[in-house]
Amino acid sequence: MTDYDAFPDQRQSMIQQMLADSGRVIGADLARTLGVSEHTIRRDLQELARKGLCKKVYGGAVSQIKQSASFEVRASQNIAEKSKVAKRCAEMIKPGTCVFIDAGSTYLAMVEFLPEDLELTIVTNSPQIAxxxxxxxxxxxxxxxxxxxxxxxxTLSSDTVNQIKTMVFDQTFIGVCGLDPQAGLSAVYYEDACFKKEVLSQSNEVIAAVTADKMPQVARYKVAACEDIDVTVVSEDTNISDFRHLNMRILVAQ
Known part of the structure:
Protein backbone atom coordinates (compact mmCIF):
# COMPACT_ATOMS: atom_id res chain seq x y z
CA MET A 1 0.00 0.00 0.00
CA THR A 2 1.38 3.40 -0.99
CA ASP A 3 2.31 5.76 1.84
CA TYR A 4 0.91 8.94 0.29
CA ASP A 5 2.09 11.01 3.25
CA ALA A 6 5.70 10.17 2.41
CA PHE A 7 5.44 10.50 -1.38
CA PRO A 8 3.95 13.86 -2.42
CA ASP A 9 4.50 13.27 -6.16
CA GLN A 10 2.41 10.08 -6.09
CA ARG A 11 -0.19 11.83 -3.94
CA GLN A 12 -0.52 14.71 -6.38
CA SER A 13 -0.68 12.32 -9.33
CA MET A 14 -3.56 10.55 -7.63
CA ILE A 15 -5.34 13.87 -7.09
CA GLN A 16 -4.86 14.73 -10.76
CA GLN A 17 -6.41 11.41 -11.72
CA MET A 18 -9.40 12.05 -9.47
CA LEU A 19 -9.83 15.46 -11.04
CA ALA A 20 -9.70 13.91 -14.51
CA ASP A 21 -12.30 11.31 -13.53
CA SER A 22 -14.85 13.53 -11.79
CA GLY A 23 -13.89 17.14 -12.56
CA ARG A 24 -13.99 18.12 -8.87
CA VAL A 25 -12.36 17.01 -5.61
CA ILE A 26 -13.21 17.82 -2.00
CA GLY A 27 -10.30 18.47 0.36
CA ALA A 28 -11.74 16.60 3.34
CA ASP A 29 -12.54 13.56 1.19
CA LEU A 30 -9.03 13.54 -0.26
CA ALA A 31 -7.49 13.68 3.21
CA ARG A 32 -9.47 10.62 4.32
CA THR A 33 -8.83 8.66 1.12
CA LEU A 34 -5.09 9.35 1.04
CA GLY A 35 -4.54 9.18 4.81
CA VAL A 36 -3.03 12.66 5.15
CA SER A 37 -4.04 15.91 6.83
CA GLU A 38 -6.31 18.48 5.22
CA HIS A 39 -3.42 20.95 5.52
CA THR A 40 -1.29 18.64 3.35
CA ILE A 41 -4.11 18.42 0.79
CA ARG A 42 -4.44 22.20 0.70
CA ARG A 43 -0.72 22.47 -0.09
CA ASP A 44 -1.09 19.85 -2.82
CA LEU A 45 -3.99 21.70 -4.40
CA GLN A 46 -2.07 24.96 -4.20
CA GLU A 47 0.86 23.35 -6.01
CA LEU A 48 -1.38 21.84 -8.69
CA ALA A 49 -3.12 25.19 -9.14
CA ARG A 50 0.26 26.93 -9.48
CA LYS A 51 1.08 24.53 -12.32
CA GLY A 52 -2.25 25.33 -13.98
CA LEU A 53 -3.58 21.81 -13.45
CA CYS A 54 -6.63 22.80 -11.44
CA LYS A 55 -8.46 25.75 -9.94
CA LYS A 56 -8.90 25.98 -6.19
CA VAL A 57 -12.44 26.55 -4.99
CA TYR A 58 -13.96 26.60 -1.52
CA GLY A 59 -13.36 23.22 0.08
CA GLY A 60 -11.42 21.68 -2.80
CA ALA A 61 -10.59 22.13 -6.46
CA VAL A 62 -11.95 21.65 -9.98
CA SER A 63 -10.13 20.71 -13.15
CA GLN A 64 -9.24 23.64 -15.38
CA ILE A 65 -9.69 23.70 -19.15
CA LYS A 66 -6.67 25.21 -20.87
CA GLN A 67 -7.64 25.13 -24.53
CA SER A 68 -10.48 23.67 -26.51
CA ALA A 69 -10.17 21.67 -29.71
CA SER A 70 -11.02 23.34 -33.01
CA PHE A 71 -14.67 23.72 -33.93
CA GLU A 72 -14.40 21.01 -36.59
CA VAL A 73 -12.98 18.52 -34.08
CA ARG A 74 -15.61 19.31 -31.46
CA ALA A 75 -18.41 18.93 -34.00
CA SER A 76 -17.36 15.31 -34.54
CA GLN A 77 -17.33 14.40 -30.83
CA ASN A 78 -20.18 13.16 -28.56
CA ILE A 79 -22.61 13.33 -31.47
CA ALA A 80 -25.42 11.28 -29.89
CA GLU A 81 -25.33 13.24 -26.62
CA LYS A 82 -25.24 16.59 -28.40
CA SER A 83 -28.15 15.58 -30.61
CA LYS A 84 -30.38 14.87 -27.58
CA VAL A 85 -29.47 18.15 -25.90
CA ALA A 86 -29.81 20.06 -29.18
CA LYS A 87 -33.30 18.70 -29.84
CA ARG A 88 -34.47 19.69 -26.35
CA CYS A 89 -33.10 23.21 -26.86
CA ALA A 90 -34.85 23.56 -30.21
CA GLU A 91 -38.16 22.68 -28.56
CA MET A 92 -37.77 25.71 -26.27
CA ILE A 93 -37.58 28.30 -29.05
CA LYS A 94 -40.63 30.54 -29.17
CA PRO A 95 -42.12 31.57 -32.53
CA GLY A 96 -42.05 35.22 -33.55
CA THR A 97 -39.06 36.08 -31.36
CA CYS A 98 -35.50 37.30 -31.81
CA VAL A 99 -33.02 34.59 -30.83
CA PHE A 100 -29.25 34.70 -30.48
CA ILE A 101 -27.44 31.42 -31.14
CA ASP A 102 -23.83 31.34 -29.97
CA ALA A 103 -21.13 29.42 -31.79
CA GLY A 104 -20.94 25.82 -30.64
CA SER A 105 -21.17 22.29 -32.00
CA THR A 106 -24.31 21.54 -29.96
CA TYR A 107 -26.02 24.62 -31.36
CA LEU A 108 -24.99 23.66 -34.87
CA ALA A 109 -26.84 20.41 -34.24
CA MET A 110 -29.78 22.35 -32.75
CA VAL A 111 -30.60 24.29 -35.91
CA GLU A 112 -31.29 21.01 -37.72
CA PHE A 113 -34.32 20.54 -35.43
CA LEU A 114 -35.90 23.95 -36.16
CA PRO A 115 -39.14 23.64 -38.12
CA GLU A 116 -38.92 25.24 -41.58
CA ASP A 117 -42.13 27.21 -41.04
CA LEU A 118 -41.04 28.68 -37.68
CA GLU A 119 -41.05 32.47 -37.97
CA LEU A 120 -37.94 33.78 -36.23
CA THR A 121 -35.23 36.38 -36.29
CA ILE A 122 -32.00 34.47 -35.71
CA VAL A 123 -28.75 36.24 -34.89
CA THR A 124 -25.48 34.31 -34.71
CA ASN A 125 -21.74 34.87 -34.75
CA SER A 126 -21.11 31.43 -36.23
CA PRO A 127 -20.52 31.18 -40.00
CA GLN A 128 -21.24 27.43 -39.81
CA ILE A 129 -24.60 27.97 -38.13
CA ALA A 130 -25.48 30.77 -40.56
CA THR A 155 -16.61 36.03 -35.36
CA LEU A 156 -14.96 37.82 -32.45
CA SER A 157 -13.84 41.44 -32.53
CA SER A 158 -14.80 44.90 -31.33
CA ASP A 159 -17.06 45.18 -34.39
CA THR A 160 -18.94 42.06 -33.28
CA VAL A 161 -19.45 43.45 -29.78
CA ASN A 162 -20.63 46.82 -31.12
CA GLN A 163 -23.28 45.13 -33.25
CA ILE A 164 -24.58 43.23 -30.22
CA LYS A 165 -25.07 46.49 -28.31
CA THR A 166 -27.76 47.55 -30.80
CA MET A 167 -29.85 44.38 -30.29
CA VAL A 168 -32.13 42.87 -27.65
CA PHE A 169 -32.76 39.12 -27.63
CA ASP A 170 -35.86 37.31 -26.39
CA GLN A 171 -33.78 34.15 -25.97
CA THR A 172 -30.05 33.51 -26.03
CA PHE A 173 -28.44 30.12 -26.42
CA ILE A 174 -25.03 30.77 -24.90
CA GLY A 175 -21.94 28.68 -25.54
CA VAL A 176 -20.31 26.96 -22.56
CA CYS A 177 -16.67 25.93 -22.19
CA GLY A 178 -17.06 25.06 -18.52
CA LEU A 179 -19.78 25.20 -15.88
CA ASP A 180 -19.13 24.92 -12.16
CA PRO A 181 -21.49 25.58 -9.21
CA GLN A 182 -19.04 28.03 -7.63
CA ALA A 183 -17.10 29.44 -10.60
CA GLY A 184 -20.14 29.65 -12.86
CA LEU A 185 -19.99 29.71 -16.65
CA SER A 186 -16.51 30.25 -18.08
CA ALA A 187 -14.76 30.54 -21.44
CA VAL A 188 -11.33 29.52 -22.68
CA TYR A 189 -10.57 32.71 -24.62
CA TYR A 190 -10.67 36.29 -23.33
CA GLU A 191 -12.33 37.80 -26.41
CA ASP A 192 -14.99 35.11 -26.35
CA ALA A 193 -15.70 35.73 -22.66
CA CYS A 194 -16.07 39.48 -23.24
CA PHE A 195 -18.41 38.86 -26.15
CA LYS A 196 -20.57 36.42 -24.19
CA LYS A 197 -20.90 38.92 -21.32
CA GLU A 198 -22.18 41.54 -23.75
CA VAL A 199 -24.67 39.09 -25.25
CA LEU A 200 -26.01 38.16 -21.81
CA SER A 201 -26.53 41.82 -20.94
CA GLN A 202 -28.80 42.13 -24.00
CA SER A 203 -30.84 38.98 -23.32
CA ASN A 204 -34.22 38.42 -21.65
CA GLU A 205 -33.78 34.66 -21.25
CA VAL A 206 -30.47 32.78 -21.17
CA ILE A 207 -30.31 29.10 -22.06
CA ALA A 208 -27.15 26.99 -21.85
CA ALA A 209 -26.69 23.63 -23.56
CA VAL A 210 -24.08 21.68 -21.58
CA THR A 211 -22.66 18.25 -22.31
CA ALA A 212 -21.47 16.00 -19.49
CA ASP A 213 -17.77 16.70 -20.08
CA LYS A 214 -18.26 20.38 -19.23
CA MET A 215 -19.80 19.93 -15.74
CA PRO A 216 -18.09 20.64 -13.47
CA GLN A 217 -15.29 22.35 -15.35
CA VAL A 218 -13.61 25.74 -15.13
CA ALA A 219 -12.01 27.64 -17.99
CA ARG A 220 -9.73 30.63 -17.58
CA TYR A 221 -12.23 33.49 -17.98
CA LYS A 222 -15.47 33.83 -16.03
CA VAL A 223 -18.56 34.85 -17.99
CA ALA A 224 -21.47 34.61 -15.56
CA ALA A 225 -22.68 33.07 -12.31
CA CYS A 226 -24.88 29.98 -12.51
CA GLU A 227 -27.78 32.07 -11.22
CA ASP A 228 -27.50 34.29 -14.32
CA ILE A 229 -28.50 31.33 -16.50
CA ASP A 230 -32.26 30.82 -16.68
CA VAL A 231 -32.25 27.27 -18.06
CA THR A 232 -29.47 24.71 -18.39
CA VAL A 233 -30.11 21.76 -20.70
CA VAL A 234 -28.04 18.65 -20.00
CA SER A 235 -27.96 15.02 -21.09
CA GLU A 236 -29.09 12.16 -18.88
CA ASP A 237 -25.43 11.17 -18.44
CA THR A 238 -24.58 14.44 -16.67
CA ASN A 239 -23.95 14.52 -12.92
CA ILE A 240 -25.94 17.51 -11.69
CA SER A 241 -25.87 16.74 -7.95
CA ASP A 242 -23.57 19.70 -7.17
CA PHE A 243 -25.93 22.10 -8.95
CA ARG A 244 -29.25 21.16 -7.36
CA HIS A 245 -29.01 23.74 -4.58
CA LEU A 246 -28.65 26.63 -7.05
CA ASN A 247 -31.41 28.90 -8.28
CA MET A 248 -31.04 27.49 -11.78
CA ARG A 249 -33.58 25.47 -13.77
CA ILE A 250 -32.05 22.27 -15.15
CA LEU A 251 -33.72 20.26 -17.90
CA VAL A 252 -32.52 16.74 -18.67
CA ALA A 253 -32.75 15.77 -22.34
CA GLN A 254 -33.92 12.17 -22.71
Missing part, protein backbone atom coordinates in the same frame (compact mmCIF):
# COMPACT_ATOMS: atom_id res chain seq x y z
CA UNK A 131 -24.64 28.47 -43.47
CA UNK A 132 -26.85 25.72 -42.06
CA UNK A 133 -29.73 28.22 -41.78
CA UNK A 134 -29.18 30.01 -45.08
CA UNK A 135 -31.94 28.11 -46.89
CA UNK A 136 -34.70 29.20 -44.51
CA UNK A 137 -37.39 31.34 -46.15
CA UNK A 138 -39.23 32.31 -42.95
CA UNK A 139 -38.05 35.18 -40.75
CA UNK A 140 -34.62 36.78 -40.80
CA UNK A 141 -31.06 35.54 -40.42
CA UNK A 142 -28.33 37.92 -39.25
CA UNK A 143 -24.66 36.89 -39.25
CA UNK A 144 -22.52 39.18 -37.10
CA UNK A 145 -19.36 40.42 -38.77
CA UNK A 146 -15.77 40.52 -37.56
CA UNK A 147 -12.63 38.45 -37.59
CA UNK A 148 -13.24 34.69 -37.56
CA UNK A 149 -11.54 32.74 -34.77
CA UNK A 150 -10.95 29.19 -36.09
CA UNK A 151 -10.82 27.69 -32.58
CA UNK A 152 -14.19 29.05 -31.45
CA UNK A 153 -15.70 28.86 -34.93
CA UNK A 154 -17.08 32.38 -34.51
Missing amino acids: SALSGRTKGELILLGGKVNPLTGS
Whole structure:
Protein backbone atom coordinates (compact mmCIF):
# COMPACT_ATOMS: atom_id res chain seq x y z
CA MET A 1 0.00 0.00 0.00
CA THR A 2 1.38 3.40 -0.99
CA ASP A 3 2.31 5.76 1.84
CA TYR A 4 0.91 8.94 0.29
CA ASP A 5 2.09 11.01 3.25
CA ALA A 6 5.70 10.17 2.41
CA PHE A 7 5.44 10.50 -1.38
CA PRO A 8 3.95 13.86 -2.42
CA ASP A 9 4.50 13.27 -6.16
CA GLN A 10 2.41 10.08 -6.09
CA ARG A 11 -0.19 11.83 -3.94
CA GLN A 12 -0.52 14.71 -6.38
CA SER A 13 -0.68 12.32 -9.33
CA MET A 14 -3.56 10.55 -7.63
CA ILE A 15 -5.34 13.87 -7.09
CA GLN A 16 -4.86 14.73 -10.76
CA GLN A 17 -6.41 11.41 -11.72
CA MET A 18 -9.40 12.05 -9.47
CA LEU A 19 -9.83 15.46 -11.04
CA ALA A 20 -9.70 13.91 -14.51
CA ASP A 21 -12.30 11.31 -13.53
CA SER A 22 -14.85 13.53 -11.79
CA GLY A 23 -13.89 17.14 -12.56
CA ARG A 24 -13.99 18.12 -8.87
CA VAL A 25 -12.36 17.01 -5.61
CA ILE A 26 -13.21 17.82 -2.00
CA GLY A 27 -10.30 18.47 0.36
CA ALA A 28 -11.74 16.60 3.34
CA ASP A 29 -12.54 13.56 1.19
CA LEU A 30 -9.03 13.54 -0.26
CA ALA A 31 -7.49 13.68 3.21
CA ARG A 32 -9.47 10.62 4.32
CA THR A 33 -8.83 8.66 1.12
CA LEU A 34 -5.09 9.35 1.04
CA GLY A 35 -4.54 9.18 4.81
CA VAL A 36 -3.03 12.66 5.15
CA SER A 37 -4.04 15.91 6.83
CA GLU A 38 -6.31 18.48 5.22
CA HIS A 39 -3.42 20.95 5.52
CA THR A 40 -1.29 18.64 3.35
CA ILE A 41 -4.11 18.42 0.79
CA ARG A 42 -4.44 22.20 0.70
CA ARG A 43 -0.72 22.47 -0.09
CA ASP A 44 -1.09 19.85 -2.82
CA LEU A 45 -3.99 21.70 -4.40
CA GLN A 46 -2.07 24.96 -4.20
CA GLU A 47 0.86 23.35 -6.01
CA LEU A 48 -1.38 21.84 -8.69
CA ALA A 49 -3.12 25.19 -9.14
CA ARG A 50 0.26 26.93 -9.48
CA LYS A 51 1.08 24.53 -12.32
CA GLY A 52 -2.25 25.33 -13.98
CA LEU A 53 -3.58 21.81 -13.45
CA CYS A 54 -6.63 22.80 -11.44
CA LYS A 55 -8.46 25.75 -9.94
CA LYS A 56 -8.90 25.98 -6.19
CA VAL A 57 -12.44 26.55 -4.99
CA TYR A 58 -13.96 26.60 -1.52
CA GLY A 59 -13.36 23.22 0.08
CA GLY A 60 -11.42 21.68 -2.80
CA ALA A 61 -10.59 22.13 -6.46
CA VAL A 62 -11.95 21.65 -9.98
CA SER A 63 -10.13 20.71 -13.15
CA GLN A 64 -9.24 23.64 -15.38
CA ILE A 65 -9.69 23.70 -19.15
CA LYS A 66 -6.67 25.21 -20.87
CA GLN A 67 -7.64 25.13 -24.53
CA SER A 68 -10.48 23.67 -26.51
CA ALA A 69 -10.17 21.67 -29.71
CA SER A 70 -11.02 23.34 -33.01
CA PHE A 71 -14.67 23.72 -33.93
CA GLU A 72 -14.40 21.01 -36.59
CA VAL A 73 -12.98 18.52 -34.08
CA ARG A 74 -15.61 19.31 -31.46
CA ALA A 75 -18.41 18.93 -34.00
CA SER A 76 -17.36 15.31 -34.54
CA GLN A 77 -17.33 14.40 -30.83
CA ASN A 78 -20.18 13.16 -28.56
CA ILE A 79 -22.61 13.33 -31.47
CA ALA A 80 -25.42 11.28 -29.89
CA GLU A 81 -25.33 13.24 -26.62
CA LYS A 82 -25.24 16.59 -28.40
CA SER A 83 -28.15 15.58 -30.61
CA LYS A 84 -30.38 14.87 -27.58
CA VAL A 85 -29.47 18.15 -25.90
CA ALA A 86 -29.81 20.06 -29.18
CA LYS A 87 -33.30 18.70 -29.84
CA ARG A 88 -34.47 19.69 -26.35
CA CYS A 89 -33.10 23.21 -26.86
CA ALA A 90 -34.85 23.56 -30.21
CA GLU A 91 -38.16 22.68 -28.56
CA MET A 92 -37.77 25.71 -26.27
CA ILE A 93 -37.58 28.30 -29.05
CA LYS A 94 -40.63 30.54 -29.17
CA PRO A 95 -42.12 31.57 -32.53
CA GLY A 96 -42.05 35.22 -33.55
CA THR A 97 -39.06 36.08 -31.36
CA CYS A 98 -35.50 37.30 -31.81
CA VAL A 99 -33.02 34.59 -30.83
CA PHE A 100 -29.25 34.70 -30.48
CA ILE A 101 -27.44 31.42 -31.14
CA ASP A 102 -23.83 31.34 -29.97
CA ALA A 103 -21.13 29.42 -31.79
CA GLY A 104 -20.94 25.82 -30.64
CA SER A 105 -21.17 22.29 -32.00
CA THR A 106 -24.31 21.54 -29.96
CA TYR A 107 -26.02 24.62 -31.36
CA LEU A 108 -24.99 23.66 -34.87
CA ALA A 109 -26.84 20.41 -34.24
CA MET A 110 -29.78 22.35 -32.75
CA VAL A 111 -30.60 24.29 -35.91
CA GLU A 112 -31.29 21.01 -37.72
CA PHE A 113 -34.32 20.54 -35.43
CA LEU A 114 -35.90 23.95 -36.16
CA PRO A 115 -39.14 23.64 -38.12
CA GLU A 116 -38.92 25.24 -41.58
CA ASP A 117 -42.13 27.21 -41.04
CA LEU A 118 -41.04 28.68 -37.68
CA GLU A 119 -41.05 32.47 -37.97
CA LEU A 120 -37.94 33.78 -36.23
CA THR A 121 -35.23 36.38 -36.29
CA ILE A 122 -32.00 34.47 -35.71
CA VAL A 123 -28.75 36.24 -34.89
CA THR A 124 -25.48 34.31 -34.71
CA ASN A 125 -21.74 34.87 -34.75
CA SER A 126 -21.11 31.43 -36.23
CA PRO A 127 -20.52 31.18 -40.00
CA GLN A 128 -21.24 27.43 -39.81
CA ILE A 129 -24.60 27.97 -38.13
CA ALA A 130 -25.48 30.77 -40.56
CA SER A 131 -24.64 28.47 -43.47
CA ALA A 132 -26.85 25.72 -42.06
CA LEU A 133 -29.73 28.22 -41.78
CA SER A 134 -29.18 30.01 -45.08
CA GLY A 135 -31.94 28.11 -46.89
CA ARG A 136 -34.70 29.20 -44.51
CA THR A 137 -37.39 31.34 -46.15
CA LYS A 138 -39.23 32.31 -42.95
CA GLY A 139 -38.05 35.18 -40.75
CA GLU A 140 -34.62 36.78 -40.80
CA LEU A 141 -31.06 35.54 -40.42
CA ILE A 142 -28.33 37.92 -39.25
CA LEU A 143 -24.66 36.89 -39.25
CA LEU A 144 -22.52 39.18 -37.10
CA GLY A 145 -19.36 40.42 -38.77
CA GLY A 146 -15.77 40.52 -37.56
CA LYS A 147 -12.63 38.45 -37.59
CA VAL A 148 -13.24 34.69 -37.56
CA ASN A 149 -11.54 32.74 -34.77
CA PRO A 150 -10.95 29.19 -36.09
CA LEU A 151 -10.82 27.69 -32.58
CA THR A 152 -14.19 29.05 -31.45
CA GLY A 153 -15.70 28.86 -34.93
CA SER A 154 -17.08 32.38 -34.51
CA THR A 155 -16.61 36.03 -35.36
CA LEU A 156 -14.96 37.82 -32.45
CA SER A 157 -13.84 41.44 -32.53
CA SER A 158 -14.80 44.90 -31.33
CA ASP A 159 -17.06 45.18 -34.39
CA THR A 160 -18.94 42.06 -33.28
CA VAL A 161 -19.45 43.45 -29.78
CA ASN A 162 -20.63 46.82 -31.12
CA GLN A 163 -23.28 45.13 -33.25
CA ILE A 164 -24.58 43.23 -30.22
CA LYS A 165 -25.07 46.49 -28.31
CA THR A 166 -27.76 47.55 -30.80
CA MET A 167 -29.85 44.38 -30.29
CA VAL A 168 -32.13 42.87 -27.65
CA PHE A 169 -32.76 39.12 -27.63
CA ASP A 170 -35.86 37.31 -26.39
CA GLN A 171 -33.78 34.15 -25.97
CA THR A 172 -30.05 33.51 -26.03
CA PHE A 173 -28.44 30.12 -26.42
CA ILE A 174 -25.03 30.77 -24.90
CA GLY A 175 -21.94 28.68 -25.54
CA VAL A 176 -20.31 26.96 -22.56
CA CYS A 177 -16.67 25.93 -22.19
CA GLY A 178 -17.06 25.06 -18.52
CA LEU A 179 -19.78 25.20 -15.88
CA ASP A 180 -19.13 24.92 -12.16
CA PRO A 181 -21.49 25.58 -9.21
CA GLN A 182 -19.04 28.03 -7.63
CA ALA A 183 -17.10 29.44 -10.60
CA GLY A 184 -20.14 29.65 -12.86
CA LEU A 185 -19.99 29.71 -16.65
CA SER A 186 -16.51 30.25 -18.08
CA ALA A 187 -14.76 30.54 -21.44
CA VAL A 188 -11.33 29.52 -22.68
CA TYR A 189 -10.57 32.71 -24.62
CA TYR A 190 -10.67 36.29 -23.33
CA GLU A 191 -12.33 37.80 -26.41
CA ASP A 192 -14.99 35.11 -26.35
CA ALA A 193 -15.70 35.73 -22.66
CA CYS A 194 -16.07 39.48 -23.24
CA PHE A 195 -18.41 38.86 -26.15
CA LYS A 196 -20.57 36.42 -24.19
CA LYS A 197 -20.90 38.92 -21.32
CA GLU A 198 -22.18 41.54 -23.75
CA VAL A 199 -24.67 39.09 -25.25
CA LEU A 200 -26.01 38.16 -21.81
CA SER A 201 -26.53 41.82 -20.94
CA GLN A 202 -28.80 42.13 -24.00
CA SER A 203 -30.84 38.98 -23.32
CA ASN A 204 -34.22 38.42 -21.65
CA GLU A 205 -33.78 34.66 -21.25
CA VAL A 206 -30.47 32.78 -21.17
CA ILE A 207 -30.31 29.10 -22.06
CA ALA A 208 -27.15 26.99 -21.85
CA ALA A 209 -26.69 23.63 -23.56
CA VAL A 210 -24.08 21.68 -21.58
CA THR A 211 -22.66 18.25 -22.31
CA ALA A 212 -21.47 16.00 -19.49
CA ASP A 213 -17.77 16.70 -20.08
CA LYS A 214 -18.26 20.38 -19.23
CA MET A 215 -19.80 19.93 -15.74
CA PRO A 216 -18.09 20.64 -13.47
CA GLN A 217 -15.29 22.35 -15.35
CA VAL A 218 -13.61 25.74 -15.13
CA ALA A 219 -12.01 27.64 -17.99
CA ARG A 220 -9.73 30.63 -17.58
CA TYR A 221 -12.23 33.49 -17.98
CA LYS A 222 -15.47 33.83 -16.03
CA VAL A 223 -18.56 34.85 -17.99
CA ALA A 224 -21.47 34.61 -15.56
CA ALA A 225 -22.68 33.07 -12.31
CA CYS A 226 -24.88 29.98 -12.51
CA GLU A 227 -27.78 32.07 -11.22
CA ASP A 228 -27.50 34.29 -14.32
CA ILE A 229 -28.50 31.33 -16.50
CA ASP A 230 -32.26 30.82 -16.68
CA VAL A 231 -32.25 27.27 -18.06
CA THR A 232 -29.47 24.71 -18.39
CA VAL A 233 -30.11 21.76 -20.70
CA VAL A 234 -28.04 18.65 -20.00
CA SER A 235 -27.96 15.02 -21.09
CA GLU A 236 -29.09 12.16 -18.88
CA ASP A 237 -25.43 11.17 -18.44
CA THR A 238 -24.58 14.44 -16.67
CA ASN A 239 -23.95 14.52 -12.92
CA ILE A 240 -25.94 17.51 -11.69
CA SER A 241 -25.87 16.74 -7.95
CA ASP A 242 -23.57 19.70 -7.17
CA PHE A 243 -25.93 22.10 -8.95
CA ARG A 244 -29.25 21.16 -7.36
CA HIS A 245 -29.01 23.74 -4.58
CA LEU A 246 -28.65 26.63 -7.05
CA ASN A 247 -31.41 28.90 -8.28
CA MET A 248 -31.04 27.49 -11.78
CA ARG A 249 -33.58 25.47 -13.77
CA ILE A 250 -32.05 22.27 -15.15
CA LEU A 251 -33.72 20.26 -17.90
CA VAL A 252 -32.52 16.74 -18.67
CA ALA A 253 -32.75 15.77 -22.34
CA GLN A 254 -33.92 12.17 -22.71
